[in-house]
């Protein structure tokens with residue numbers, strides 16, 4: 213009898229399927245644990261001890277956030293710098309900072325920012341991507357928004373804009389007034405600042421080049 217080819221052998225394919233399924237399951241379990249460790253939010257202690265986390269702890273709002281080109285990775289990565297005032301303080305406790313971020317997150321959901329903007333890859337592109345909006349130089353000392361809103365800091369200018377966007381139109385599309393209160397605006401700005409400190413593997417692509425936000429000017 214002629215030797216049967218391995219390719220037409222049922223047992224070969226059964227074993228093959230079992231091995232592939234087994235290997236894929238192991239890989240998925242490993243990837244799940246790897247991802248969990250990558251996306252787990254850091255702590256205040258991490259920030260104080262210079263431990264780099266992909267998602268820094270809430271108290272990152274006490275620090276200056278800049279971006280630097282990482283040649284090896286081929287895109288900009290966040291750099292947490294010196295302490296910096298945020299609404300007049302640089303000593304928010306972990307609880308206070310987390311509460312502000314929570315308020316901002318709830319605000320972003322109730323006012324549905326994603327209907328027009330994109331946050332961390334989710335949302336629309338009717339309005340600018342908000343993932344790194346905190347680093348948009350328009351809000352910095354050399355940008356136009358502080359002068360336009362009559363405020364002397366990035367966070368105050370942004371909070372004022374969020375409360376009354378229709379009073380500060382640019383040449384782009386206008387953001388409508390959404391009835392955001394002063395307290396909500398503060399939370400939203402904290403939420404945006406924290407989001408800008410997340411290492412998103414260079415997403416949105418080339419934002420540094422587009423916005424000139426490298427070195428956090």
Ligand code: HEC
Pocket residue numbers: 319320323324325326327328329338339340341342345348350370374380381382383384385386387388390400
């Ligand atoms: C109906 C659409 C719409 C919604 C909803 C909306 N925005 Fe906007 N937003 C815009 C538009 C349009 C602009 C651009 C305005 C301009 O350039 O004058 C803008 C601009 C901004 C900017 C400035 C962006 C930058 O890079 O400098 C920020 C910050 C912002 N919005 C935050 C928010 C937040 C936070 C929410 C949710 C609470 C929100 N927006 C909801 C339409 C919207």
